[in-house]
Amino acid sequence: MTTTDAPAAAPSATPTIPASPADVREVLVVGAGQMGSGIAQVFAQAGRRVLLADVSAAQLERAKAGIAKSAGRLHEKGRLSAEQHAGATEQVTYLEGLDGADLTGVDLAVEAATEHLETKLAIFADLDARVPDGAVLATNTSSISITTIAAATQRPQHVVGMHFMNPVPVLELVEVISGLETTDAALELVMALARDIGKTPVHSQDVPGFIANRILLPMINEAFFVLGEGIGDAEGIDAVMRMGMAHPMGPLALADLIGLDTCLAIAEVLHRDLGEDKYRPAPLLRRYVAAGRLGRKSGRGVFEY
Secondary structure (H helix, E strand, O other): OOOOOOOOOOOOOOOOOOOOHHHOOEEEEEOOOHHHHHHHHHHHHOOOEEEEEEOOHHHHHHHHHHHHHHHHHHHHOOOOOHHHHHHHHHOEEEEEOOOOOOOOOOOEEEEOOOOOHHHHHHHHHHHHHHOOOOOEEEEOOOOOOHHHHHOOOOOHHHEEEEEEOOOOOOOOEEEEEEOOOOOHHHHHHHHHHHHHOOOEEEEEEOOOOOOHHHHHHHHHHHHHHHHHOOOOOHHHHHHHHHHHOOOOOOHHHHHHHHOHHHHHHHHHHHHHHHOOHHHOOOHHHHHHHHOOOOEHHHOEOOOEO
């Protein structure tokens, strides 16, 4: 008697990501803070449907008001057309959490939560389970490893860093970071998409701080050392960099804009992952954060607002 082998199961098809920026029609942004609301705005004014999600209803209301104000100001200055202005104010749907939300049309999900590894890992594991298999997952992290974040998903090949600059609607640069498993197709899609929404992408390898913060944060951190050692006052330190080095904003005012807690988090990643004392966070920066003086978002940092 002969036996017949059962037919082999057909291999599962590899999910196909959008082929071009034009195929990215719906974008989910998770986190409605300053960065997340700005990211939602630039995608919406570029003609995409946007879902902006946050666990806080109050934060969503602030984001809605902030987008309307930002888009209105840019329209008045002639930097947005009437169509782009309408997109920014009409194409964003605000979601208090993701439970019950229809995410079946999402082509790209962008995480813009706090710069905290465990929080990001939890969000990515959740997104991986909720959005379509062909959707690309991007993180706006400013320093955390893309490879580490991608490992929380079942699609690490489709995870990319998409680090926008603050304020997002104004500044053109987007750092695009590829993790260890990121495919060329996912990287090229996000690079092209950044151009399509009016940004200039720069590719970075997945190293602590990438390009921007590997250079910027040591300068900001050193400004806090100079301030803490009494070498100069805050106004003088910023004046030297503005008027002497032609920086549009001094490092201390810039730190207040970024958020001192975010600056500290990035400095800690650089110090821990690169293992060099030159990245050690300044004690004064730690003191400001411990005191709740986080910058513009709290009304007081190095300066008062």
